[in-house]
Amino acid sequence: xxxxxxxxxxxxxxxxxxxxxxxxxxxxxxxxxxxxxxxxxxxxxxxxxxxxxxxxxxxxxxxxxxxxxxxxxxxxxxxxxxxxxxxxxxxxxxxxxxxxxxxxxxxxxxxxxxxxxxxxxxxxxxxxxxxxxxxxxxxxxxxxxxxxxxxxxxxxxxxxxxxxxxxxxxxxxxxxxxxxxxxxxxxxxxxxxxxxxxxxxxxxxxxxxxxxxxxxxxxxxxxxxxxxxxxxxxxxxxxxxxxxxxxxxxxxxxxxxxxxxxxxxxxxxxx
Numbered sequence: 610x611x612x613x614x615x616x617x618x619x620x621x622x623x624x625x626x627x628x629x630x631x632x633x634x635x636x637x638x639x640x641x642x643x644x645x646x647x648x649x650x651x652x653x654x655x656x657x658x659x660x661x662x663x664x665x666x667x668x669x670x671x672x673x674x675x676x677x678x679x680x681x682x683x684x685x686x687x688x689x690x691x692x693x694x695x696x697x698x699x700x701x702x703x704x705x706x707x708x709x710x711x712x713x714x715x716x717x718x719x720x721x722x723x724x725x726x727x728x729x730x731x732x733x734x735x736x737x738x739x740x741x742x743x744x745x746x747x748x749x750x751x752x753x754x755x756x757x758x759x760x761x762x763x764x765x766x767x768x769x770x771x772x773x774x775x776x777x778x779x780x781x782x783x784x785x786x787x788x789x790x791x792x793x794x795x796x797x798x799x800x801x802x803x804x805x806x807x808x809x810x811x812x813x814x815x816x817x818x819x820x821x822x823x824x825x826x827x828x829x830x831x832x833x834x835x836x837x838x839x840x841x842x843x844x845x846x847x848x849x850x851x852x853x854x855x856x857x858x859x860x861x862x863x864x865x866x867x868x869x870x871x872x873x874x875x876x877x878x879x880x
Contacts, residue, residue, distance in 0.1 A: 611751025623846020658697030
């Protein structure tokens, strides 16, 4: 059954460096506090969390968890008890390899994942992690949501919506440093316009030993327009809070019919 409107909440939070238990505890309170406020207003269907929200981004295999580790178990517990879907990434060890794995967890416990394809070589991520090889689109409430992680945003072919119109929303979770935020905003808008889809960018705030982060999360519609409103909450870090918006599927369908640029897109094969 399709839900014609999808309520999104982007969690722009701070992250304590390599302190997963502390981050889970802080995020649990942060998200539940926000959801309590939403009960009398618009309750989100999906809450997006940044890349490496439990540890902070680092090319360090020692912070990796097993496939059903404590962070995924926490996501499942929160999703079930709060009645929302959760999306976010973390380092996961599988069969002797370590992946930057983005999970999408539904309230009923159903879980899907995407392994980050483009590893950030400038930080040595490509020397420690294994690149994913499979694009991933999940179906939730009748919406098709393409999963995407940070550096993936720079690569339009990987993020391209195919002739089969295989997604409605591109959801990118990131640890994108302040020094490169101008590029991030341009890329989010480009991905939305060229794919005639919603593009959601979830970024963190705060500092780590390696970088500083200023948030800059965005929800951009299929015409390249910013959407949503930001509710500031500095509980996890200065500039933190929740960016929220309601997406309407009929608006997207109508625009794709009226302006079918996708029909003239170039075909390609990924290698």
